[in-house]
Amino acid sequence: MNIDLLIENLKNPALLFFILGFIAIRLESDLRIPENSSKFISIYLLFSIGFKGGQELAHSTFDMEIVWSVILGILSAVVIPIYSFFLLKRKLSIENSGAIAAAYGSVSAVTFVTTISFLELQNISFSGHMVAVMALMEAPAIIVGVILIRLFSQQKTIENYSILKIFKHSVTNGSVLLIIGSLIIGFISSEQQAMGIKPFTTDIFKGFLAIFLLDMGISSGKKLKDLTKFGRFTFLFAIIFPLLNGCIMAVLSQFFLNEIGDRLLLSILAASASYIAVPAAMKISVPSANPGLYIPMAIAITFPINITIGIPIYFQLIL
DSSP: OOHHHHHHHHTOHHHHHHHHHHHHHHTTOOOOOOHHHHHHHHHHHHHHHHHHHHHHHHTSOOOHHHHHHHHHHHHHHHHHHHHHHHHHTTTSOHHHHHHHHHHHHSOOHHHHHHHHHHHHHTTOOOOTHHHHHHHHTHHHHHHHHHHHHHHHOSSOTTTTOOHHHHHHHHHTSHHHHHHHHHHHHHHHSOHHHHHHTHIIIIITHHHHHHHHHHHHHHHHHHHHHHHGGGOHHHHHHHHHHHHHHHHHHHHHGGGTOOOHHHHHHHHHHHHOOOSSHHHHHHHHHOTTSOHHHHHHIIIIIIHHHIIIIIHHHHHHHHO
């Protein structure tokens, strides 16, 4: 791996703010981002990336690259939960295995946004349709996770919870709905109209991302304490499994896609884990699954691993 590339990524201001937040918790500092501010920044980031993706999509021509991106994205959202579930259930309960499998088959919008920031620093373009691919990967992973729990669980915890309801909850989840809606609005807005809000959608984006990652660092520091009581297996899984998925997609995508930026985004989507949409869905459909397990795995381990060493590794495999 290119050490210079790794060092350059570690010097990214947004990433350094994440590390600052993590250190603050370890030092028992009272540094906090107000909850309302954190929610607003989350909404802003999803709105901005969705809108800009829609604008890019409006200038794109429909071709097989778009088709293959969607196929690869949805396939990974279906296949990853299946083989992760069978690996996890050797050590964990069926409910926890299904919830973790759904989280790792689904995606992290913040990891996606951070990767876009990395691509911009490298002056590498990407296609607007990748935002749509990300949105489409949320629901399939959740549905597969719940189906697997239903098939293998001895308890009847989700017997009366229909797949249709699970799908509806997945696609109407606030983060998914916002990014799809912003994508559509960006697509139908004219270039002149989009320029009117460019200072908000583009110029302040990296600053807001840095503050959000500071908040994510604080959250990660808190959640890591919760995870230590579950043993070495979950810790190693949260490190090795996403890196493996990302590397597989980085290599596999070369047979279907040409754009370096699109391949890296697809790799990070395959490697990332959801800590927003999946916990919301599992709380309703599988309440017996332990959020103190799958949320810290995704946010406290997999997220920082991806944005520190994952992105450079996948990028190096793609080049």
